[in-house]
Amino acid sequence: MNSDGKDEEMPPAQDVKTSKAAIPGQKDYLRRGTGAYRRASFALFLSGFSTFSLLYCVQPLLPVFSREFSVSPAESSLSLSLSTGFLAIAIVCAAAVSEGLGRRSLMSISLVGAAVLTIATAFAPNWHLLLVIRALQGLVLGGVPAVAMAYLAEEVDPRGLGATMGLYVGGTAFGGMSGRVLTGIFAEYFSWRPALFLIGAIGLAAAIGFIALLPPSRNFLRRPGLDPRFHARAWLGHLRNPALPFIFAIAFLAMGSFVTIYNYAGFRLVAPPYGLNQTELGLIFTVYLFGIGAASIGGLLGDRIGHFPVLLFGLALTAAGSALTLFAPLPSIILGITVLTTGFFMSHSIASGLVGKLAFGNKGHASSIYMLAYYVGSSLIGSAGGWFFAVEGWTAVVFFTLAMLGLAFMSACVAQHFARRKP
Known part of the structure; x- marks a missing residue:
């Protein structure tokens, strides 16, 4: 470990000269x-x-x-x-x-x-x-x-x-x-x-x-040893940040909605009148390719025109994709899943980037709360979607996800309001 507390040695000379020279107090x-x-x-x-x-x-x-x-x-x-x-x-x-x-x-x-x-x-x-x-x-x-x-x-x-x-x-x-x-x-x-x-x-x-x-x-500055009070203060500090809890809510709601559609679309598509086999059903996962492009494009657009406008657009696109799956023709359902996937990964790439931008220090702790909300949303909302599917079918699933995405959209608006006030 270096005397300045970094966890790694500085990069080789050819890497150092690619960025501004290190100046005390400057990143x-x-x-x-x-x-x-x-x-x-x-x-x-x-x-x-x-x-x-x-x-x-x-x-x-x-x-x-x-x-x-x-x-x-x-x-x-x-x-x-x-x-x-x-x-x-x-x-x-x-x-x-x-x-x-x-x-x-x-x-x-x-x-x-x-x-x-x-x-x-x-x-x-x-x-x-x-x-x-x-x-x-x-x-x-x-x-x-x-x-x-x-x-x-x-x-x-x-x-x-x-x-x-x-x-x-x-x-x-x-x-x-x-x-x-x-x-x-x-x-x-x-x-x-x-x-x-x-x-x-x-x-x-x-x-x-x-x-x-x-x-x-x-x-990065290394903190040797395990200090529970330090970590507790770090997590609580991020929860007291006026904007971050709403970004965490977006992770919970958007991921849960995305997983719900993917979890129960298969049950609908293997049943009549579609009757898809497992191979055909599995090929639907290839629409993740649109997510790859959407994540990269969303990140670039966020850097150029602002992260919150792209986040709001991505959430709206996710909701539009969910709504498209209400229509009966198979091409409409596949198109809806494609649009949903595009919007979700665009939203996720922007929201995850905003965590680092809005967090005041201890960014690893902020990221851990975001990812915890992300996976808990996948588990809880994904399971709740199954109850709607069993009781009222696909229409209920879609309206459930639209309600969750509406809450995510409102959370983004509130987070944007607080982020503008960030000193």
Whole structure:
């Protein structure tokens, strides 16, 4: 550790000269157009890809697990829900751990560990051990999402933060799609064990690329040891920030609405009059490609015309996509899901970037609350949507998501009001 408390050594000379020389009291940012900025952007894309491909790779295998291990569909879903549940818990702890270990170090350990655990899942001899490994994987992966956002907020020039955050969120979209689609294809031609092994190997390669490319931290100050009072004050400080709680609410509401549509659209589309098979249904995940583009474009637009206007547009687009799925023709439903996906990832890339902009110090703690709201919304609102679907069908699901997105839109308006008053 350097005498100034940074968690990494300064970058090589060729990287230093790409940004302004370090001046006492002035941040040494990664600036757009430099090699270090490009490497950081691609490294964070790889981290998002690896995290979400490893997390969601078991989703298309749930029916296979049910047959292979003689468990019910509800029990087979534990292979995903345990991972996401432990991930939500770990995200909160990750902010505290990264203050002592360092952002870059924690993300590297998390990505390598999660990839190795995915490979280990392919060799699980029984159902219970498979669940234990998946739970551990969620716990390990918690070191990436919140810490990645904090790294970007601390290291990237605020004028280029939106574009970089958009690329990171695009990586999460690409990973979420790839984990589902590639695992299904591999499992069809081989079996589920080689499929998980291959996904784990891809994740490990992405982790190695991340470690090789990500520039060392320049503006992070290490806090050795674990001080519970410091972390409690940091979290409470962000909750007292007048704008941030409304950004956290957007994460909860928008992610919950997005997951609700994806969770229950499948039940509608496999039933008459559509009767899609599992392969056709799985191909719908390819609309995540629109999310990749939307996240990057949204970040660029936010840097140029303002983050809140783009956030409000993205939320409105998400709501429009949800409403389009009310129409019966299959092309309208697919178009609606595409528009919904585009709007959601645009909104998420902007909202996650705003956390770093609006937080007063301890950005890792702010990011951890955002990601906690994100995953709790996925769990709670996604489950509540199932009750609406069972009682009143698809129309009720759509009106439920529209109500949640309306609240998210109002939260963005309130956050914008308070952000304008930020000193």
